[in-house]
Amino acid sequence: MTRAADISCVFRIHLARVRREAGPFLLAALVFPSAMYLFAVAVGGAEVAHDESRLRLLAGSVVFSLSLTSISWLGYLLLENRFTGRLKLFATLPLAPSSYVFGVLVFALAQAALGTTTLLLVGRALGVPLRPNVALLVLVVVLTILCLCGLGVIIASRARSFSEGSLLTDTLGAGLVLLAPVYYAPEMMPRALRVFAQLLPTTYAARAVQTTLAGGHDIGGELLALGLMAVATLALGFRLMKWRED
Amino acid sequence: MTTTTESLLAAEAERAGVTRRAESRADAPVPAVRVRGLFKRYGDGTEANRGIDLDVRRGEVVSVLGPNGAGKTTFLRQLTTELRPTGGRVSVFGVDAVAEPLRTKRLMGITPQEAGLFESLTVREHLEFFARFKRLSKREARAAAHEVIAELGLVAETDKRVGALSGGQRRRILIGLALLGRPPLLVLDEPTTGLDPSSRRAVWGVLRRAVAGGATVILSTHYMEEAERLSDRVGIITQGRLIAFGTLDELLARLxxxxxxxxxxxxxxxxxxxxxxxxxxxxxxxxxxxxxxxxxxxxxASLEDVYFTLTGEPFDKDETEATL
Structure with missing residues (x-):
């Protein structure tokens, strides 16, 4: 109960903060992923005529949005808290580091929900044939966010400076999407990259999102991979996120 | 305030199930802070604290003085559990600060030397949110924030964003965050640095009232007058060692x-x-x-003379002159 109250308080602090910066926040959360979908459709050419291709591009944009939310923006937030001394403020409180991370994570989930919903509405308005399996889609989004947030926490905990950290989060946020078969089919990738992509969470996230958007439910392998990666990255992230220095 | 202090201590003692028993065994109250053989060596080999022993009694104000780089902040950061000691023990009201940092922090209000605030929150929001972390209900948090705002002379700034405030006003908010929930121990690292004389005087008043309500205060300061006026006892740290600790009279008697x-x-x-x-x-x-x-x-001779005699360094003249 206490922990839930702490997590809620951390979430509300960050929400109150965003309330004051609503313009840029909405721009980033709503417009950018939608623009990415339109861009992908535009460069896709004749290939995009197929429903499956348009579904892949929409799923890719959802994953891109999740990646931006949980690595780039969340990482930036954590880095900002750390390097402006706000983390020190939390460290003076009887608050577990994990409660702080979960509070920020809930904030990332709220952002992800907003971004994903917007993209689905844009997709529907543009005629993408959607038959989303909502429950499974929510599960995939949550697991993807947890997994990618873990990476954001790791970077924010280990970066030696704000600029180093923000360079890493930006690179990883975009890199994980561009190096994985998110916007294109795996067979279009060089063989070595295809093997490497099997290690990236975005590969499984893109496949799972695409399947659930088409109404499918055969994503056990993807869920397992995302779940294992989430456990691994969050466990490492929590281990590194400490109030107390040695 | 006394009630809150006592109830916090009682709650923690009940959780631990040891403090009260320890008290009755020893037939004397457990000190607010007990430090034994505190030793801190950083990764680069610097020995910032070298075997500090210290007892701080309940309800007293202890100032820690020392030249820059003497190890004062390292000492305070270990008390507040922010830094893990290389060796030695620290207990706060009988709670092992090294083994149980969260329980220890429930008994403390901490003002770090430097910390950032959320600039887009208002003063009231900031204090109310942080009061909630101290287990206050929504109504209690609101009342506590209101009280602290009034005490620190920030009423006119209540609904202003923190980002619009001066450095001194922000410093007062940091002190206010420590006061929320009336913790039995306040650990303040240079709390009045950067404050103008009237604000500094106001903070002294706030700390005196906290002590009158049963709180114990440990602070480091660069202002000799602050140490003289506020403290029951003064500790002088130099080169990582506590070379003197006592009342002003006891320290003067060493000369x-x-x-x-x-x-x-x-x-x-x-x-x-x-x-x-x-x-x-x-x-x-x-x-x-x-x-x-x-x-x-x-x-x-004054505390400044004691400081000079014991450390071999003059107290920073500019900082001394900056006092009231």
Whole structure:
């Protein structure tokens, strides 16, 4: 109960903060992923005529949005808290580091929900044939966010400076999407990259999102991979996120 | 406030199930803070604290003085569980601060030397949110924030964003965050640095009221007058060691020459004022007569003189002059 109250308080602090910066926040959360979908459709050419291709591009944009939310923006937030001394403020409180991370994570989930919903509405308005399996889609989004947030926490905990950290989060946020078969089919990738992509969470996230958007439910392998990666990255992230220095 | 302090301590004792028993065994209250053999070596080999032993009694104000880099902040950061000691023990009201940092922090209000605030929150929001982390209900948090805002003279800034405030006002918010929930121990690292004289006076008043309500205060300061006016006991740390700890009178008694003769050399009337320490008032007068001094003063030694004698370094003149 206490922990839930702490997590809620951390979430509300960050929400109150965003309330004051609503313009840029909405721009980033709503417009950018939608623009990415339109861009992908535009460069896709004749290939995009197929429903499956348009579904892949929409799923890719959802994953891109999740990646931006949980690595780039969340990482930036954590880095900002750390390097402006706000983390020190939390460290003076009887608050577990994990409660702080979960509070920020809930904030990332709220952002992800907003971004994903917007993209689905844009997709529907543009005629993408959607038959989303909502429950499974929510599960995939949550697991993807947890997994990618873990990476954001790791970077924010280990970066030696704000600029180093923000360079890493930006690179990883975009890199994980561009190096994985998110916007294109795996067979279009060089063989070595295809093997490497099997290690990236975005590969499984893109496949799972695409399947659930088409109404499918055969994503056990993807869920397992995302779940294992989430456990691994969050466990490492929590281990590194400490109030107390040695 | 006393009730809150006592209830917090009682709650923690109940959780631990040891403190009260320990008290009854020893037939004396557990000190607010007990430090034994505190040793801190950083990764680069620097020994910032080298075997500090210290007991802080309940309800007293202890100031920690020392030159820059002496190890004061390292000492306080270990008390507040922010830094893990390399060796030694720290307990707060009987709670092991090394083994149980969260429980320890429930008993403390902490003002770090430097910390950032959320600039887009208002003063009220900031205090209310952080009061909630101290287990206050929504209504209690609102009342606590209101009280702290009034105490620290921030009423006019209540609904202003933190980002619009001056450095001194932000510093007062950091002190206010420590006061929320009336913790039995306040650990303040240079709390009044950067405050103007009237704000500093207001903070002293707030700390005095907290102590009157049962709180214990440990603070580091760069202001000699602050240490003299506020403290029951003063500790002087230099090169990682606590070289002196006691009341002002006890520290003054350590001086063999406890009278300070300040004078201008008659042969160099435009030169800097000089000082000489004498064992007695008579000895100082004899020196005045012998040297035929015309511009001089004789006074009992002060904390500043103790500091100079023990550390071999003058207290930072600029900082001393910046006091009230």
């Amino acid at each position: 063999e020459r406890s009278y300070r003769l300040s004078y201008r050399d008659p042969l160099d009337p435009r030169g800097d004022a000089r000082a000489r320490y004498c064992a007695s008032f008579a000895e100082a007068q004899q020196h005045v007569a012998r040297e035929m001094l015309s511009e001089y003063s004789i006074a009992r």
